[in-house]
Amino acid sequence: MIDPNLLHIVNYCHPSCTPLQNIMWLSADDAYMLARQLAQANAGATAFWRFADFENYYPRRMETDRLLYDAFIQLGGKPEVEHPLSFVLQGSDYLHSWFDHGTVTTLPLKSIPDEVISFTRGDSMSAPRPDGVLPVFTKEMLLRQAAEYQGTLDDFMQEIADTCHYIEVQVWRKLSTD
Secondary structure, eight states: OOOGGGOEEEEEEOTTSOTTOOGGGSOHHHHHHHHHHHHHHTTTOGGGHHHHTHHHHHHHHHHHHHHHHHHHHHTTOOOSSSSOEEEEETOOHHHHHHTTTOEEEEEEGGGSOGGGEEEEESOTTTSOOTTSOOOOEEHHHHHHHHHHOOSOHHHHHHHHHHHHSOEEEEEOSOOOOO
């Protein structure tokens, strides 16, 4: 059994960006303009490949966020925004590197109300969905799985890393850095 008080969520932000923001919160015109600026200013940064190809990324992100939103609502979620902030459960060295070791925001999982947080196995943009369904689960479902797990938190996280790299966390409300 895993102690739920040990669980936390982590957001990674490139040094060129402001933490706990989402480009999808902007109008489409402003999002495209900002994506172009960030891609040009950070041409060598891995984190900005999606902004360099924003014409393809933006509609895919819109579709993915709509699938996440709809699935979360079906599970009883009460999102406060249409596009979530992305975190990962317990952190990810891979993502920390991918975001050029920028700002890291860590929050205890228990500090986020159940009705504004959802989870997917792996990156939601990469999750398989041949039938148009994106498998989403709730905080209650995650905590139940952790409580039933017969091993340590490290073992649990290693199994996740082996199967889907990480658990993505969607926070469906705006947060501040204060």
